[in-house]
Amino acid sequence: MATTGTDPARMREMNQLTIVWALRGNPPSTVTELAGRTGLSRPAVDVLVQQLVAEGWAEVEEPGASSTVGRPARRYRFRAGAGHVLGIDVGVHKILVMLSDLEGNLVQSLRRPADPEAGPDDRLATVDRCVDEVLREAGMTAADIWAVTVGVTGPVDASGRTSLFTPLPGWNAVDPVAHLTERFGCPVQVENDCKLAAVAERWKGVAQDADDIVYVLAGIRTGAGLIIDGTLRRGHGGAAGEIGALKAVRWLDAPGHLAGCPGVPSTAAQGEAAAWVFRAAREGDRAARTAVRRYARDLAVGVAALTLTLDPQVVVYGGGFSRSADVVLPMLRQELTKHCLRLPELRASTLGDESVALGALRLALDEIDDRLLGGRLAAPAAPRV
Amino acid sequence: MATTGTDPARMREMNQLTIVWALRGNPPSTVTELAGRTGLSRPAVDVLVQQLVAEGWAEVEEPGASSTVGRPARRYRFRAGAGHVLGIDVGVHKILVMLSDLEGNLVQSLRRPADPEAGPDDRLATVDRCVDEVLREAGMTAADIWAVTVGVTGPVDASGRTSLFTPLPGWNAVDPVAHLTERFGCPVQVENDCKLAAVAERWKGVAQDADDIVYVLAGIRTGAGLIIDGTLRRGHGGAAGEIGALKAVRWLDAPGHLAGCPGVPSTAAQGEAAAWVFRAAREGDRAARTAVRRYARDLAVGVAALTLTLDPQVVVYGGGFSRSADVVLPMLRQELTKHCLRLPELRASTLGDESVALGALRLALDEIDDRLLGGRLAAPAAPRV
DNA sequence: CGGAGTTAGTAAACTGCCTAGCATTATCCA
């Protein structure tokens, strides 16, 4: 344990951060409320909160019409608009950019289709244009952004590169962190899409109550993201959750059962074929149900491997196929029962395809919190790398 | 973030704990050394350390012959003997009890063979007798023990019971936590043997430098324990690492390749058969090498599933077969290469069959540290449940 | 309309902790 000694100055910093955390995510609060929430005395909170206001971290709401007896209290509010973060989902088919304030409130977002065949420079240029547009519509510049997180498919190493593999054409040749850092100057991180989606499910999705989560991204591609003890786990080389690479786990072929189902209109694209099969299965079509069952059977082996390894509380079923969770989950549950010692809860994601960008926002916000924790709490300003 | 406000009293507690940690695991230290180590000022350390001495947590070593110029410094030492903990390995074939002081120094240990067929009450009675003997030889009573951790095979739930399954005959019927708590009154925990062995490898074994560790217990039984981000991971229901339950992972059958190897003396017991095969393989015996290769192939599927899921830094190969790591590891490495995206380091355990009891000691010590962190630092005394 | 009751804001006294600086003490070496 590398605990280091604490002096009064450090104590004050800690208490100031405590106030920040007590303010954030709560409605405008009175000094008395904050004192109760933090365990500090009222005078102490008063001094601290006034300093926060002076520094620009909080703002005062002068008392208005009071509904209760007694002198109406001044209310203090975290100045969420002091800084903003970007969450970017760089997908094969689309780019999704989200801009939020420091409380995670969505300020602006933009979705643009992307050419699946587009090269890395093209794709990066599209990202740049989307970011430009989002900033412009929000009336901001790059200097207003405090942190950026980007989600891409494929395992991402510590430097933000997808050196092992990625379905994004040529993407392993680019260095998105360097590109965006040059532009923003603030902390930039790149992360795997499944991992970000897992973070989003714990933040705003169906797994807010859980600390041990396996997120399964089910779609044309299949992947997984892991949250253990409330923290996103990347693994030593950033490749945690890549159970699909195991040959005994037939994740690569699993969606093929859907595309190859007899009766699928031959004109349908791959994604539409799956949707057709799920719909047919829902209506009781024999062949479609068989196809879904085969899909579930293959999916279950990988999910079981993850579940047996980690024994999570919740498995979240997300990704493009999660809209058809009503068809898949019962079958998946049945298959998992055969493999698992202890069946975790199975829940279907409700965040849709915004989960990656949302998770990116959350990670960017976490980055800022980490900086606050480490450094001294100074006047609000974008951290620089 | 549920951070709570800090006042000067809490600050003092924290600083006192900081001193405790700086004392422990170091040779007797001067005030100046402690000040440097903790970042506190010399007078502050002086006051704190004197209070620790008064409370019984530390003791003074009066200056002896000084080797350098200047006034010789008083040295302070953590009073590791203020309390003791027990680590107990309840195996199928043996009971191993270890008694250590608060610094983890072994004070007494005892190994007794156990009847593999013995019922749970018999086994528990043997444990009791071993504990009695260890305490007696160390000149202690149950009241001197501050924490007890017990290792058993099979997944252990939060209450310390092996409700899912266990190779210990009838063991799921007993409640060892209740039994030992009644006897000791101090915190008692029961944990899975593989998990404890993993902890031991990080504490005193071959993985001291790693934070993300997969420990594989290889022997007649095969199992795994996981350390992620420096912390033992139990999973939500205590069944993390039980990848062997997956049918596609042939861990149950894997040792069979060794027992079934042509040429094994028919008189050999199961454990001896494996040892014979490893020895023969080391000497170049064709059939033995094939058997070991098959064993490695089956083992590798499970290790690959764990590795792909967690992307650890190190895989530790432990258990009874780890003495033959020189034969197995190269083959295992070769097989893993076929499955994994990023091959972790493979290391052979050197702790032998003491790893479970050692890990139990470590967990018991951790329990005490947790109590210290939470409560106020009072005079040294056994925590009571 | 004004006083009682309630709640918020503020000031002062007190306690506790850490730091800085200086005097004191003990040992070694010339």
Add this chain to the structure above:
DNA sequence: TGGATAATGCTAGGCAGTTTACTAACTCCG
């Protein structure tokens, strides 16, 4: 024996948070 060195011990000063008491602002009700 005296100077250099390094550790201990002590005192003053500053800072943070708590407690207590007092003032300010507002509502309710007679």
